[in-house]
Amino acid sequence: MLPTLNHNIDFTKASFKEFENIPNHDMVQSATAFQEFTDYMSENDHMNFRFVTKGCGPVVQVKTSFMKNSKECISLVSNDYLNFTQHPKVKQAAIEGIMKYGTGAGASPLIGGHHEYHVQLEDKLSDFFNRPTGSSIVYTTGYTANTATLQSLLKEEDCAIVDMEVHASVYEGLNSTNTKRFPHNSMIHLERALVDAQNKFRTKLVIIDGVYSQNGDLAKMDEIYDLCEKYGAYLMVDDAHGIGVIGEKGRGCIEVYNLLNKVHIISGTLSKAFGHIGGFIVSTPEIINYLRYQARQQVFSSTSSPAANGLIKAIALIDEEPQWRTKLAENIAYFKNGLLSLNLNIGTTQSPIIPVKIGDPHKTAQVARMLLEAGVYANCIVYPGVSKKDARIRTSLMATHSKEHLDHVLNAFEHIGKKIDLTKTR
Numbered sequence: 501m502l503p504t505l506n507h508n509i510d511f512t513k514a515s516f517k518e519f520e521n522i523p524n525h526d527m528v529q530s531a532t533a534f535q536e537f538t539d540y541m542s543e544n545d546h547m548n549f550r551f552v553t554k555g556c557g558p559v560v561q562v563k564t565s566f567m568k569n570s571k572e573c574i575s576l577v578s579n580d581y582l583n584f585t586q587h588p589k590v591k592q593a594a595i596e597g598i599m600k601y602g603t604g605a606g607a608s609p610l611i612g613g614h615h616e617y618h619v620q621l622e623d624k625l626s627d628f629f630n631r632p633t634g635s636s637i638v639y640t641t642g643y644t645a646n647t648a649t650l651q652s653l654l655k656e657e658d659c660a661i662v663d664m665e666v667h668a669s670v671y672e673g674l675n676s677t678n679t680k681r682f683p684h685n686s687m688i689h690l691e692r693a694l695v696d697a698q699n700k701f702r703t704k705l706v707i708i709d710g711v712y713s714q715n716g717d718l719a720k721m722d723e724i725y726d727l728c729e730k731y732g733a734y735l736m737v738d739d740a741h742g743i744g745v746i747g748e749k750g751r752g753c754i755e756v757y758n759l760l761n762k763v764h765i766i767s768g769t770l771s772k773a774f775g776h777i778g779g780f781i782v783s784t785p786e787i788i789n790y791l792r793y794q795a796r797q798q799v800f801s802s803t804s805s806p807a808a809n810g811l812i813k814a815i816a817l818i819d820e821e822p823q824w825r826t827k828l829a830e831n832i833a834y835f836k837n838g839l840l841s842l843n844l845n846i847g848t849t850q851s852p853i854i855p856v857k858i859g860d861p862h863k864t865a866q867v868a869r870m871l872l873e874a875g876v877y878a879n880c881i882v883y884p885g886v887s888k889k890d891a892r893i894r895t896s897l898m899a900t901h902s903k904e905h906l907d908h909v910l911n912a913f914e915h916i917g918k919k920i921d922l923t924k925t926r
Contacts, residue, residue, distance in 0.1 A: 507533040511540045515861055515883040546865035551877070556580040556775075558901045562877050573877040574905045576895040581745050581852050582824040583900040584775030584817065590810045594776070597809025604806075609792070610799045617809045624815050625780055629751065629760060634785040637792060638778055640803050642740050642769030645779030647673040648797040649767070650707075652790070659701035661693045663708045663719070667738055668884075670707055684712070685720050687727065694731035704732065705765075710739030710753030711746065714886050714894065716849030718742075721757040736765035741851060744773025750818040750825055770804075774814040778804045828852060828899040831906065835897060838910040844922055855881070855892040856913070858922055864891035867916055874912035 507525070509518045519534040541547040552563040554570075556578045563570040584590050597617055607613035618638060625636040639645040650673030654660055659678040662670060663685065671679075680697060682689035690706070697704050706728050708719045721737065728735045739752040747755030750773075754760050765787065770778035781791065792798055817824075832852055839846050845857040858864045861882040868880035871893070879894040886892065895909070916922065 507536075509533070509537070511537055512862070515888055517883045517888060541865075545869045546862060549880070553877075556585040557583065558898050558905055560877065562872070564872070571872070571875065573872065573875050574901075574908055576876065576878040576897070576909065578898065579741070579772040579896055580775055581773050581828055581896070581898055582775070582817075583898050584773065584814045584824075586900075587775065587814070587817065589817065590775055590814045592810075593813035594807040594810030597806040601806035601809070605802050605804065608799060608801055609803050613802050615806070617806055617812070618803065621804075621808060621811055622780075624812050625782060628815055628818075629766060629782050631761075631782055632785060635788060636780055636782045637788045637795075637798070638770075638780050638804060638808075639795075639797055640778060640801060642767070642771060642779030643667075643669040643672075644797050644801075645767055645769070645781055646670050646738060648795040649765070649781050649791060650674055651676060651796065652794045653787075654703060654705060657701060658703040658705070659697045661690065661697060661704060661706045661733065663690075665712050665714070666707055666709050667713060667740070670738065685717075687720065687723050690724065691727055691731075694727055694733055697733075698731050703734065705734045705736055707736045707738070709741075710737050710743070711741035711851045711853065713741055713853065714881060714892075715847045715855060716741075716851040716853030717847065718746075718753050718756070718850050721753060721759060725757070725759055725762065734764040736767060737763050738767040740767070740769040740772060740779075741853060743768045744818055745825060745828065745852060750822070770808070770811055773818075774811050776808060776811050776814065778808060778811070824899040828897065831897045831899065831901050834903065835895070835906050835910070838906065839913065842910070842914055842917060842922075844913065844917075852897040854895045854897065856895065856922065857890065857892040859889060859891060861888065861891040863920065864893060867893055867920060867922065870916045870920075871909075871912055874915065876909050876912045878909075 514537060522530050522533055538547060554561045558575060559572060560575040561570040562573045601615060601617060605613040605615060622636045622638055623633055626633055639648060646669035654677035659680060660674050661680045664681045665684045680693040682693050706724060708724060710719055725735055737754055739754055742752035744750050746752050749755060751760055754763050766782040768780050770776050836846060836854060846854055847857060858867060865880050871878050881894045882891045
């Protein structure tokens with residue numbers, strides 16, 4: 501079936517964006533229209549999302565709606581950068597946590613769900629960032645860490661000044677405050693926003709990522725920090741993709757810029773380099789104490805399970821086994837050089853996130869399908885992950901990828917490039 505028009509939406513040119521708010525459609529009608537679109541995408545083998553895999557690793561079994569059987573593929577979709585989800589010491593610590601404490605927290609942190617292992621984890625995080633005890637708080641997810649924290653700290657008298665490419669969770673946390681956005685890493689526009697906000701708002705909070713999740717590039721954090729100091733603003737850095745991976749000691753981009761003890765709020769995740777799930781905030785003990793009693797997730801939602809005991813070991817391994825970061829850095833350099841030799845556009849990435857920018861979303865979906873046929877599972881990133889004209893294949897490398905794995909992927913891109921033009925205007 502190849503409909504050219506459906507609900508006044510041309511399926512051949514549409515993305516998820518067209519279905520966000522369809523005029524004159526109630527919620528059931530909108531869902532029905534979207535179902536027809538995803539059915540169309542599936543019929544044309546472009547629905548490259550929500551595949552079923554069996555765990556994290558450099559090689560995984562992948563099952564899709566258009567496959568009869570699962571297929572072994574090299575995985576480039578995981579943020580398990582150090583592959584700590586499979587580290588035997590981390591697994592053992594998680595098992596010990598479950599055996600000691602059970603399988604759940606049982607309540608929200610405020611009313612009985614704040615357990616010994618939570619205290620140990622938060623103390624470990626404070627120490628990891630060389631902050632005093634009481635400087636960290638753990639949330640159920642990294643997404644929640646951003647939304648709940650920002651909703652608590654910023655009100656209608658305040659203003660958030662955000663890089664336009666920050667994570668979606670940041671924007672969701674700003675619904676109750678004023679927001680100014682500046683073009684990605686543009687110091688001229690950031691300074692203009694700071695000047696404009698200087699005498700208008702009670703709190704001015706600049707929010708940036710450390711590593712940006714779609715392009716893999718880094719914030720100009722030193723320049724941003726200096727501007728914050730100049731205009732009396734605070735700085736929050738969401739370094740979800742940098743912590744544990746980047747920096748001489750794995751403390752992330754903030755370490756690279758020597759700002760570990762200067763950034764006012766550090767936001768991070770426990771689901772990437774640390775190999776579990778959860779999020780955290782590191783700040784002053786006063787800010788953390790405020791969040792314990794004011795962040796709605798801390799008040800009304802249960803938090804991490806005793807399996808989080810594995811995180812305490814994972815954080816320790818950043819210092820105890822630095823060879824994983826070394827191997828990851830080697831893989832990044834090798835793979836980037838290989839993609840560049842194929843004349844592919846990988847942008848300005850400086851991290852394990854390496855995009856292959858193609859542009860057209862439907863062509864990108866076709867490439868993702870061809871990669872899968874070649875035994876490579878990589879993410880097809882289209883709107884809303886990126887703008888409609890900036891679709892790409894996003895690859896995420898792991899320390900446990902071998903040179904042979906990476907060569908297989910490079911050969912697949914080379915083969916596909918002979919059939920489809922993969923170059924995008926740089």
